[in-house]
Amino acid sequence: MAASSTRYKDKETGTVVLSFSGKWVSWTHTAVAYAAFLSALAVGCALHYHKIVQNQWYGYPDEWFPSVSATIGDRYPERSIFMLLIAITSGPRFALVGLWYLLTARPGFALPKAIAICGVIRSLTCGGWTYITSTDDHDWHDILMILYLVFTIPWTAGCLALSPPNAKAIKYRKYMAGAFFGTLVPMVYYFIQHKIHRVAGAYTTYAFFEWTLILFDVAFDAVTALDFDTFELVIRDVKGASKGINTSSVPTAVLEKEKEKATAEVFAAGFHVGDALDIAADVYHGFVFWSTLTSLGVVIWYFPLWHMGISGYEAFVMSTISPVLLGIKPLRSLVVKNQRIVHLLSLAGLLAYKVTDPAYRLFTVAFGVWMGCLSWTATWYGDSAHPARLEARILPWIIGLVMSSIAKFGWYTNNPIWPIMHAENGGWNGTGLFLAVLAALRFTGRRPIQSEDAGEKTGSALLAAFGVGGLLFGLHSLLSDTSTMILWAWDGYPIRGPVSNVHAWYTIAATTSGLVIGLFRPGAVVTWTAYGIASTGAAILTLYQQWFGYYGALTLAAYLTSISVPLISSAAKKNPVITFGLGFFIYNFMVLFHVWVVAYAFVPGGPLVREHTDWIMICMMLMIGAGVFDLISQQSRVGRKKLVRRRGGASGHRKYYLGALGILNILFLIFNILRFPTNDYKPYHANDRLFTAGIWTIHFSFDNDMWSSEYRIRDLLKELEVDVIGLLESDLQRIIMGNRDTTQFLAKDLGMYVDYGPGPNKHTWGAALLSKFPIINSTHHLLPSPVGELAPAIHATLDIYGELVDVFVFHSGQEEDVEDRRLQAEYLARLMGSNTSRPSVLLSYLVTKPLQGNYNTYVSDTSGMHDVDPSDWDRWCEYILFKGLKRTGYARVSRSTITDTELQVAKFVVPRQGMESHLAWTMGKEFRDRQVREDEVPEGWRFPAMFRDQGVRGHRYHVFDEPRYFNF
Template identity: 85%
Template structure:
């Protein structure tokens, strides 16, 4: 190409327009993928459509990975073209930086770095295919997608004032990220559910990602036409300058309109750190608040009734102190002290005595509620600062929820965590102090002696705060809560906690964005009606339909948070937040009483009425909506919209958007790490043996108020347990921390899990963990006319090709003998209805050989006691039929819980004849014990628990395991 500079400078040997860099990248990148596709389909069609489960004709379209990496010569064509692509790719990133770099701006450098890392990871997943190394291919692919997020957002933010380019970027970015949702869905359908044809549909979306991704970078051709790339033959080095023309005011306005004005102001590192500190301080508030219920719950749990320590639930009503004007003035002027005192809630992990640890957490919660209320009240005079506070508070909730997902539903800075069980308390505390100092960096905008705002109703605002905080806490403080509301067993027909949790995060993020940018859309009766419908669907239905209702409610709760909290901050803080948190506390207690009705006065009046809780919550939120609608109607919509625009005409939103984006990225990384492999193996497959256990885990709090998942994991692993029933395992309530122990145990031990009847079924919980695939499971609530509900799981497992039924059951309490009689009859008939080999892992509340025992062990059930001579039982029992029992042991609990772990070993019959023989063998012969030396080594219990055992765990009662005739 001739240079137009040739006459001016004989040293110029080549020049070309910058847009050709974009065109070269686009053409060669498409050539790499399309050439591999065409050659692969022509030469190896049936081989590249084959996957780990299915082939042609179930699967008929190849995935990107299979096309570019599995066969010669298509792999060679792809690698040749993709290598050529690398030059234009790096040049594209460099030109984009030169185009957008301006003095004092950090964002262009950050985007350039993300572009470089993105390019390198692209080379990683294209040259290391899934055939070469599946794990590294996936890691690099996920990393590429992760770095695509800041690259895409940064390109839109830094885009020159070219409305056409901005439009294309927004459309292509939306298409790219929108494609990720069905892509993940169909990958799960293939990988987890093994649906024929799902991988073909997944492949279409995977190819679409490639097309959209390359096309997004191709848009740079519209911007690079202002560049002329010149090659000179000169001696030495020179440094040019990047001079760009000043865009016209019209084009700047077009750009501002296209980007919603979020990126109008420049990037400032100090401002970004301020927002990061604010969000982290919000995270600390939610971490301390959500920990209060857990440390309170410890006391009635060990007292088996009301202990008196439940009064600490009222720690949240400290904002009532702001009703005293001199005290309010003192608190508002000294917010830094109050916020620093709230960090005491994180110091609690250093307090060993559970009572004093509760006192410390209660004090931290009290100071946190007081400090945040004072800050909101003080900043209510400035719309932008108030909105920034609210966003920090709500994004802090999102951060808390994401941290809990990453730590398997425990928060790493809770006072029940420490280094031994995965806690990051010291790090969290250090950052919390820094964040509190930075959060209180600015002086209050109004003193505490200012007159309270009179607009609207403070009482209605208080009602809305109570309902809103209860909804946020009870449903959104953990991603698995609503998923478990919708759970109904196997086969899987709804969302799964470690696969689909991001839907909850996405709904929360989307709702918060709507509440920030389109508040008028959520402060309407239409939106409120949709939310009420979502709440009803979540409460009344299961599987995907019920969860979809929960997602609608999640988005609404986050969206309505912004206007409701903003409205409450402008009124008397003692009423709106003091009374609001009092209402929230009553809902928290109501939330417990629906299941703990047997332990509280008047409890039977609200027995099993979660529906009443949901109605109350939505009515309270509706009171706040009514207040907002009334104020907007009286003030005029124009004035309201102007007020919202004034709040948005600041630079804080882009930093909050960045925080949201970063948190979503971190969640996706954790989600990738927790994605199930579903390739679990029993411990003694060669012997067709399985070890079954039953354990009442006391809500995963040990005797010293520490979370006990790690200690439980170690004992279950060392005992080589293949199937275990867990009782008192439903922790999905505010008072229990909205936790799920089964997620950590299942994923760490490599087991399938059935959570059992969900949180909305009002039981204390039963769960099943299994090394064997769960073919089918049904959940039962046994007759309980007087006492607490008795949950049961009836699951069918595929054990070495033989279907075996496992029952997990928790009987009613001792005080209700008629309940327990009815339950024994129900379960006996249920077990008797199964023609398959079966095991019962249970908590029966009966003496051996007496009373209801003879209903469970009877001709009706067909079940046999694992050891009828074991007289020292009252609660835990293992029963069986149609299996060859080989051993039985009782292992002491140490300080993990209040109940031992009972385990038994069984051999699964190879044939139906063997099963029938095991069923009908003489009882005396079946129960004849033998010496351990007569048992094959693979059938024996681990020797490490003999004598004094390890960590307080040993064989006890018999002081050794028992082995049986066959």
Template identity: 75%
Template sequence: MASSRYKDKDAGVVLSFNGQWVSWSHTVAASLAFLSALIIGCALHYHKIVQNEWYGYPQEWFPSVSATIGDRYPERSIFMLFIAVTSGPRFALVGLWYLLTTKPGRTLPKAIAISGVLRTLTCGGWTYITSTDDHDWHDILMISYIILTIPWMTGCIALSPPNAKAIKYRKYLCGAFFGTLVPLVYFFIQHKVHRVAGAYTIYAFFEWSLIVLDVAFDAVTALDFDAFEVTIRDVKGASKGANESSVPAVVLEKEKENATGGVYSTGFRFGSAVDIAADVYHGYVFWSILTSLGVVVWYFPLWHMGISGYEAFIMTTVSPFFLAIEPVRSFVVKNQQVTHLLSLAGLVAYLVEDPVYRLFTVGFGLSMACISWVATLHSDSVQPARLEARILSLTIGLLMSSVAKFAWYTNNPIWPIMHAENGGWNATGLFLAVLAVMRFTRRAPLHGSVVAEKKSGSAFLASLSIGGLFFALHSLLSDTSTMILWVWDGYPIRGPVSNVHGWYTIAAMTAGLTIGVLRPALVTSWTAFGVGSIGAALLTLYHQWTGYYGALALTVYLMAISVPLIGNAAKKSPAVTFGFGFLIYNFMVLFHVWVVAYAFVPGGPLVREHTDWVMIATMILIGAGVFDLVSQQAAAQKVDAPRTVNTSHRKYHFGVLGALNFLFLVANFIRFPTNDYKPYHEKDRLFTAGIWTIHFSLDNDMWSSEYRMRDLIKELEVDVIGLLESDLQRIIMGNRDTTQFLAEDLGMYVDYGPGPNKHTWGAALLSKFPILNSTHHLLPSPAGELAPAIHATLDVYGTLVDVFVFHSGQEEDPEDRRLQTEYLSKLMGSSPRPSVLLSYLVTSPLEGNYNSYVSDVSGMRDVDKSDWDRWCEYILYKGLRRTGYARVSRGTITDTELQVAKFVVPSDAKETASLFAASEQERDRRVQEQAIPEGWRFPAKFRGDGVRGHRYHVFDEPRYYNF
């Protein structure tokens, strides 16, 4: 207890003590809570608290926080006792901080105080509701606590009194806290998903580090609270901003502003926040329309099996060329609200049933979107702050698009291929888009028509950079799973996976934008360009984590450089920089399609399989813009003084970035893999295998078909299925991944197959059984398109079973198909295990290459050699007991039926040997359905007319076999 130093003012004071004792009591009580639990837990229950769901001592030798505080008596009780004691000082600490920092008319202290109270309550939530009590609520409350720590720590830095030591400690501790989250998540995934021995121990060290850093950050308040004496009275006047420091207050305020990126530098205005939210949403709408065009265009060459003519609609993006015509330019600039509203035709298109007219509607909407956004950027280019705000809204709109696509399993909920039946939110999205446009355009343009164009630099170089930049952003960053699938190479998992590590891409995008805004001189240097180029090279040439680290470096660079590059282009002739820029973008789109579609387009063989050329061209185009910027900077240093830019909008944009990251993490938490992956007929040791060519997940009416595919696969009780024409990770297919939705919804493991940089149309495998190992193959294809194959080994009821998924070359290339047949036959023959081939073979039964696939070389047998009606899809097998085979009509989902077969897995080596040795006559003995167990039968609902257009056809019913 300390008496006041102001004795003449202490009359009537019964108790007084210095405010720093609130900090110290909180620090001591919190430390004792965790430390006592750790010491007692290790002393009494060491082996039990280091045990996790996969491993125990000695693989795991240090307990996690959750296991220490929640699993055993008496450490749990002692911990909760000290945490209860901690709650009083904790609330007092939040209250004193508010009293210290509040000032008339300032709302930030109130917001930080509210976040502090909520943070304290969630702390009580995850400490009193342990993972043993309720794992889900423990995780929800812990994640909420971490999220609330973001405004608490950054707000404390921004509001910190002018105390150099306290500011320094808070910056270091805050940075260490959030930096620790990255390895924390990494090692948790290594433990939870990859089941790496010892990973949980390392995770535990980082988890305990977070506790230490968290308590230490709040302990720093002791350096400020000595200004208080709890009567309570401000004895130093610190709440008015006065304090002793050898550093000038203005310097400290600047340091605080730098530490928080200027987010809290000015007051909060609700109207401004609404403006920025509307601007970002309108940017999201632009990217939604742009990314939808390729999908609706792609529908037509699919059904025409070649060039359809509708591909010309990709040129709708070059509408900014019309801004070269003065009357058009004047009209668009003066009537931006009208043109931006017309661009929403791209969202209205979902109401148009006819695919042709839907394409026309999207094309018109995109042409208006491009010309409207370019006119807005150009007219606002005379005001640096307003231009920067528009650019941030556009680029954050891309990030919002990626977040929405993750939440909707790589589909955008407002695309014209979506509607209510397949998860679309089109009406809601359109309503919000109209409101956003009205808010986005409510301010008059800064200039009526003609804006003085920047004479320095080159408009041509700027246009090249716009083409390269928009192509890179669209092709690589419009979906968080794209670059992850570039580096995917099968099981066992040795790299990132889409539904677990997608946030790393979002975090890199966020970091890149922040750097681009706060350090533009850094990102416009050749050094930064070199780092981005190295990242591009790593992504292109390497797999697994090495390739993905390169992808993250490239992501940071692309988002950072987008701010100065778009700003530079907006100040020059818009018809040149954006009109010609989008023409270059269109050329790059065709380029990256032709590297895989070379068999169907004029001159295609010249660029066959050259994704590396696409990446090099992209970086050269961006480099042209960097050269232009560097040249201008050199000239500006000689004649121009730097201009001060109003940055008040940044706090709102950064706030939106934080909110989008939060929403992504919520979606990530919901999508975190928790399936039990149970097969449908475990008691019968039976599995159902299927093969389906899904036609890029677009149905006959141009709707995304994942939901309908899911329903048919589930109702047919398919345990293992091969999907062909499944690689959707290109601009023309929307950068989608159907396998994510199917695997997570159906509870299946998934191998995406050869990635989008392997130049195939895709082959994927989904399985209810663990995939122990998988290898991707690109079969010989000297003339035609590449043929992808997956060779996977599954653990089926304890028996190793090999599954091959294969898409053969086209009918036009017989030599390719012969070479592929030899390759795959030898590959299948090399496996001594029971095996199944799920394939697209392009051959007639009993003829030609069929006799190589079904041969002594491969050891494979046809699931039903009497089925004369096949041409493409085949199921072959060996070493398994085949019990049934059926062909199910596609309805309007795709152009190819779903073929399924049922197999019983041998229970021991003796039975396996007998199955390999069985004669053809024994294998092909057919029986009536009543002669087999009920669990072996196909679902009856698909008999007759079936359901939703799906029925057993060709045979009108399934076939069953008694062997």
């Protein structure tokens, strides 16, 4: 370190007591930070090697390299050494942030201040997760670690964007940033292999990536040494770099171009708070549109459910065709010139939650959708003369879909501002409406550039309409929820593909990447090559499962968002009555088609499209292809370069929209971490080797008053201490049902493993299994159904107290289809009897009377199964059967207003391995079915007393007024 102790005064320089180059702040920070981590690693390996490589599943030799947390947080003296050195690091760390701000600050620029704030917060959170270890407080350690990673993103991007014109520093920053974020992907992958799949050695590989991440993180900040040599402390700028002067031999223009390339020109045009607020309002307004549109099908679905067929309310699906009104020229001019009023009226869809009557609530939502489709079409048409302005209107609409999907992930596939939500089930309707009003006012603050006809002469409005219809359907049916395509690829345990609460971000990443490609490389998107790749992806998604099927899904997702801007931009310049009026009508037809493939038994002509999801995908891609054909035809007439230049080109608004996408992705990752499964679930009565099993038809998670019922379902299952539950009518992954998944919320909140059952591309009403016990294996079955609706079944093997127990969840066909139900009974009886030695439970919906007809096929020598209570004469649909277990109790609990079917539960004790089977097998049927008093069974085996008499919240023991207990 160079030092000077000269003690003279100079009018220009002042008094110099001590001086040294600013680069030593960087080097000191780098050296001490590395010393803190590496010394802890060395001491830990020397003193506690076997202890710090041990994790919750494995130890040495399966795991042989320690993680960062285990090294710095669990043992003395390495923890103390680390904390001492990391405390010393804090001094040069804050000095580094301060010097960077001084170096980059410019009058009138807010970005350097924002990055400095991020740097300070990042430093504080670093101290938080290093001083509060996972051993001290796991939650706060994780929260502070997440915040550290979150603020690392803007810090890294900001340092790249604000880099002084120094070629070497820019190059190293790009390398270090790319290496840092590239390391995150394999690190997360191997953490999932360890945490979810329990792969031996995976945690060691994860630890290597974790340590590498530390090295790259510190190295990124070390690059500031190449910039700080412009400073001499006490602080004096001796080279003028802080004034923006280029001291490099490379021309400034070249360096600026290199910097813009590294940051995708995101910060090239500066940053203004007002513009950022405009973009936030625009994106939120797009989110409101998609929230309202996706809620329409949900509130329509309520009515055919209760009518058990077509109700007439399905006609409201046509609420989207309001753009046909723009064919009336005076009305078109009125709407375009008064967009604020129309956009504000569209918010009626959010206000609908205040309407208690289901029919009127539907009317209110339909009105909101009608005005929303009209207002957005008018907005696009009104700004179609200016490509950049039009693009700035289309982007928030697409990003609003991404935001809607992220909000649904955060709320376990329910949108918090849907009209089926309210405060009692997790809704944020009031807050959402308030923000929507502010967003709509700001969104409509800029007047349209045109208000009269300015249609594009080239291209076909009809082809564009087909393209819009196909695109809308693809975006809505596949991308409005991150779990939809994952469940298309789901095929049971052991897990061989993506799962919704771990891998859902891949869908968001694909949609984000597709949108960015469509913006910056439109010429690569509007090609038959890209369309062919997307069509291949659609075919793979339709025909295959597991990871391969999901790779097709990601390909299709990226294409749908990438083609959105070109397709809608072209459609906006044509006759809006055709492009959007007809386009929405085509979309509506696809929505109905989407339902008919599974509801074929309830609609006229339904059997013609029975189980033809493949036809849906073909139609969707052909319609998008019509739009692509129109775009390519325009290219050939207008000229490819000219058209791409007209639609493309960097615009100032893009940096904000890309920033919004980045923030939304960060928000999703935070949700993702919070939802990460723990896989440490505990049954309620492990000491008694007892489990409670139940069957419940949840009626698509709709209660009688059109509210989403997940919270009420959870409360009853928790209070009844249910360990294994079969849910029927549980597949909600269609537009008309909101693309929801109730099992995600229940599994997380109740602490259970979940098998969704046959996916949405299997054309059933759904069967799901949730279990406190590990699901070792599961297979999905579609039982013979030559005439009626498909009958889904799950055959799962659970590890219950060390014993393998088979659990079957089954939904039989309709009463009208007698032959279907006979064939299904024979199939399931053979399936249940295929493993005669293993204890089994059937949780089912059989559509038969006790002791009659198909009942005697299910309860037979073929199946080996016994009825949980043969004396219960009042059943028709739900039955619990069992074998090889000690049945101790059975109860029927009233549903209140949650659904149309009661909850049935039974308690079983699992015999220990090697013991004789249930004593009743040797004592005859009369002894086996003999009932005993409640006081004759242990207290831990009894059902909760809270549901006696009048019960709670409308739930009580009914039919026989109290639980039944049996001799064993």
